[in-house]
Amino acid sequence: MVSEATGTGEATGAVGNTGDGGDGGDGGGTGIGGYADILRAPHAARLLAGTLVGRLPHATGPIAIVLFTRAEGGGYTLAGALAAVYGTATAIGQPLLGRAVDLRGQLRVQLPAAVVSALGMVVLAVAGIGSLPLAYAAVFVAGLFTPPLEGGLRALWPSVLGRTDRVHRAYALDAVAQEIMFTAGPLLITLFVSLWSAGAALLAINAIGVLGALVVVLSEPSRAWRSAPREAHWLGALRSGGLLALLGSFFFVGLALGSITVAGVAYADDHGRDAIYGWLLAALSLGALIGGVFYGARRWAGPPERRLLVIVALLAVGYLPLALTPGVVAMTALAALAGLFLAPAIACAFVVVDRHAPRGTVTEAFSWLVTTFGVGAAAGTAAAGPAVELGSTSWGFAVAGAGGILALLVLTATQKTLAGPGRAVDVARSIPDPPARSAENDRNGAAEPGFSSGPEA
Structure with missing residues (x-):
């Protein structure tokens, strides 16, 4: 059976073809058409x-x-x-x-x-x-x-x-839309x-x-x-080891972003033009938009936990060159590169959260991600200020690089926990299960969380 911490395949019968995570053969689009397919859905x-x-x-x-x-x-x-x-x-x-x-x-x-x-x-x-x-x-x-x-x-x-x-794909669209909103x-x-x-x-x-x-x-x-029925527990969503591992990693992703906001101001001051700060943040958001659109426009095979490890590694690599603080044009390009894997990391994290949230705690689990990310960003702004004052602007951006590396290390150290049994997406109880669905099918249906081009062999 699936462990208590990761749910019991709650309401998976309402999700078409959860077993392979593919398109289910009913006309779901890929590329930009995939986003149009999402937005055409009722509501x-x-x-x-x-x-x-x-x-x-x-x-x-x-x-x-x-x-x-x-x-x-x-x-x-x-x-x-x-x-x-x-x-x-x-x-x-x-x-x-x-x-x-x-x-x-x-x-x-x-x-x-x-x-x-x-x-x-x-x-x-x-x-x-x-x-x-x-x-x-x-x-x-x-x-x-x-x-x-x-x-x-x-x-x-x-x-x-x-x-x-x-x-x-909706999670990816959600991550892209956030960049536009912020x-x-x-x-x-x-x-x-x-x-x-x-x-x-x-x-x-x-x-x-x-x-x-x-x-x-x-x-x-x-x-x-x-929400699906939940077992009363004072820890709520936090009793899931996989969720805790993800939250630990994304605290440091938030720290990296928070430090960039402070270091960016220092960089603009160094170059005597306040507008440069806006350019850097715009480039960061543009990179995230491009990365998020690409990520959600294609199907991905394999467990999202392993995919997230790769994405966070690329995110960390993107943050490191910011500490070089080159000229404005090059720095703007580096900011766009640094943002490229942010929206994909967030979108993939949504999938991991949904898989590891204990039964009946899905909204709380997603809210914990918001909280952890925000607290990490606050810590990043607090750390980058002294780094700039005691060292230099490069030191401020180095905090972002360190945050990316620490996020990667947390994910690497907790891969065994994250690789534990997850569950399929948490579907509202208001949608009835197909009559032929069995408990055994539910357990099998939770096995493959990622996008794939067809059924598993």
């Missing part, structure tokens, strides 16, 4: 768009808080502290709310959380920073109740798309500030976020979704 475009819009407050939260604090006359120290409280609260709240979604369903948790989070930002925008305890409490509430829409969407994909290969979101908030004010921008972006959450939770798949 898919609505869920993806609604989730991205609903997550805009999270994507813009730190910069919105900084801009608002500065507009109110606060210093950078206060702005940074408020943004840090927001980020910390978000890291705490995501797995807690994710577990609540698994227990209570999406509608009962996601929408109330979105409303409470938005109200926290409303309090900040209306009350300002005159009362610091109130300001800190407002951003803490806003962060703590940030709805786990990201984990919720990944829990919905199996019930919306059915076949395993389409679900995996690039466009800050631009949107700065546009709102220039058109109105920092306070109005804060109100507008959070109102938009609530509308996005509403679009998701009122959809038929979200309303019908129920």
Whole structure:
């Protein structure tokens, strides 16, 4: 039997042809057509768009808080502290709310959380920073109740798309869409500030976020979704050794990215042009977009755990040359190279999370990935600052290289744990199992998680 820690092939009968992870022979496209196939599926475009819009407050939260604090006359120290409280609260709240979604369903948790989070930002925008305890409490509430829409969407994909290969391709599309959101979101908030004010921008972006959450939770798949039954355990998703191994690795991936944001500012200062920082981040995002599109546009054979090891190795190799800090043109090219394997690593990690999340904890498990990544990014920014001040800009980028290497070492050291039995995608109980499906077929169906061109021999 599949171990308790990795689930029991929950609801695998609702996924077409999970045994080989291939296209199931029903016309699923490859290449760019594969993405079109995903978006043509009923509800898919609505869920993806609604989730991205609903997550805009999270994507813009730190910069919105900084801009608002500065507009109110606060210093950078206060702005940074408020943004840090927001980020910390978000890291705490995501797995807690994710577990609540698994227990209570999406509608009962996601929408109330979105409303409470938005109200926290409303309090900040209306009350300002005159009362610091109130300001800190407002951003803490806003962060703590940030709805786990990201984990919720990944829990919905199996019930919306059915076949395993389409679900995996949706994960890649999800990773690519994130790059667009985290690039466009800050631009949107700065546009709102220039058109109105920092306070109005804060109100507008959070109102938009609530509308996005509403679009998701009122959809038929979200309303019908129920997590598979779970065995009560205080550790929840964290009782899975495979999930812990993945989270350990992606803490260091987050650390690498966080350090790049600080080192990039130092590099721009060294060259006397603030715009260079924007070029570096844009190049990083462009590389991730290209890599993510390519990764999701083809089928992949073999277990995703082994594939993730290779991708993270390439990601680590891409981070190392940044420490050379060459001229601006070459550095921009290196930034694009460094981003090339980021979206594929994230997309592949989604598959691994889904396979190793204990039964009935899929939303919580995905939310833990969000939290771990965010905490790692915060640690990266904290480490890169002293590295630049005590050493040089190269030292700041060296933190990114070290993060990539450590992520690879964690994956390498835990391959035996990750190679343990996983399960097929967590499909909502609301979809009935085919009558001919047996427990033995479920166990066999969980054996091959990756994309493949046809059935296993």
